[in-house]
Amino acid sequence: MDMLSNLDLVMLGSAALSIMLGLFVGMLFGALPGLGLIIGVTLLLPLSYAMSPVNSILMLLACYQGAEYGGSISAIVLGIPGTAMAAPIVLDGRELAQSQSPGKALAYSLYGSTFGGIFGGLVLIFFAVPVARFALQLADPEFFLLGVVGLLAVATFGAKDFVKAMISVTLGLLAGTVGLDLFTGSSRLTADFFELYEGLNLVAVAVGLFAFSEVFMMLSGRINKAYTFEAHHMKISLTFREMLGALKAMISGSAIGSFMGVLPGVGSTVSCWLAYSTAKATSSTPEKFGKGSGEGIAAPDAANNATVGGALLPFLALGIPGSASIAIIAGAFIIAGIQPGPQMMRNNPELIQTIFIGFMATTVGMFFMGKALTQVFVRALVTPNSFLVPAILISSLIGIYSSKGQFFDLWVALGLGIAAWIMRRLDYSVAAFVLAMVLTPIIEVSFRRALVLSQGDYSIFYTRIYSQVILAAIAVVLGFAVLKTIRRLRDARRAATTQEAAQ
């Protein structure tokens, strides 16, 4: 009995350390402009090989949560959002930091993030099990169609150019087919490289596409630029009255964030702008927005962190990741040999409960770490890219090598990094690529198993009511995509005509 309780303590201790590591890396990478959430999660993923599944999943979730708050640190202190999601926070965060104190603005951000994180966590806890229970009624045709609708939504809502996003998705799906076929065992697209028989290494792909390409982007700019700021009045706390004043904005932001997080491809960038405008529209002091309003900071920050819980819902309950960050976190499940989805919810209730409890713990941990260490992260902002780039490169290289011990993966990552650097500048979506690659086994296996069961009869994909509902959703998304593409083409032609006329 004593041994068991000791074991629990050891497990708790290691889980707490994993969460702290994830939070630290997340906040640091979120705070440093140009790096951000995905690179933080990507660089931590290789550590999953040396950790228990629960610890690695909690570490990555903590990194996700921490980066959402970290992005606001540079938005408030420097006026440069550390992540795209923190862009609306600049509007009021910078103003409040200059007019009152950076500590007060950071406090609104931290309290908003914590509130949003807890709200999103509760949404996850209360809805994941019912959604998974419902998902048990779904069969292979529906899972195939859900995968398709997820990818279409990411290409439509999450990218600038639909055609290029669709090419990114298709390339990602193609990359996912590399290796031995799960059905027949025959090798596909391996070019006789035995290293490819198990498929492309997800760590190498993610690090190459996100970390290497970002490093090359950083190198294309001014790498010796050092940010300066005055680090005074950094006490991060709110009075009870100030907290109450921002409560309504936090609630609306959290509700919006949780809902938008569930939708594939939408993510926190859209949700925090929507949260900002909703908070402004419902505020009793809308005139203060843009001039240092606490509500204007708390609402988007709450939405940011609530999105995490929302985004986890379809992933845990259905096994379908809705964003690149969740797709990389899915990598930790894949490494541990766990298949997320309704079966996991039914067969592994202990794991799910641990994830739920751990998720809430990451939010509480974020609050205390934010209070204690925000000043450290603020000071890290002065690190110029000339130091960051080599450090990221070496940790990326070690991370890739440590995942499978293959030099082959390092070359793959470098090649993909160079390709992604060019493709990103042409508006291709690397996030859609990774998401599609992770979804390939679900889509292909569901599609082929459904056909084998129906003896090759394609009507299995549209005869069930659930399939029909998802097909209707696909039609709506495609219609939206066509409209968006036509509008974009018209705008491009108009711009070209104006340019020619001006010349």
Place this chain on the structure above:
Amino acid sequence: MTIRTMNLIVYAALAVLSVLVLRAVSEIPVTMPGDVGSGFLPGFLAWLILGLSALGALRAVLAGDTGSFRSEYLGRVLITVGVIVGFLLSWQNLGFFFLQCFLFLFGLFTYYRWPHGPSARLFAVNAAVAAGITALCYVTFTFFVFVDL
């Protein structure tokens, strides 16, 4: 080079990739009744890429010129890629990872920070940061991740 030209080059490269995929999967047999076969999805995706590339190319031509595809500090990116390639080859063939890690970091720090002007302080700071990061990597990956580098 214009963005349109670069777009067209990428579409052409994607078309070549698709043709290679189609050739690679064309002879994979279907072995299970009802199944579409191992080559179906890659083949379908290759055709889809071909179609989308054609659509994209048509769109690029119709949209007209939209600026130039230029990269500032391209030389720095290329030199960094060259240093990474050199580091990987040397690591793969010679070993001594941590020594090479220090040299890699020190070399890149010095190259990137050279515009500050060479000085004893610059070299000392670069060496100290490189040594610190190497030590951190050694401790993390040897004692916590248990990877033999």
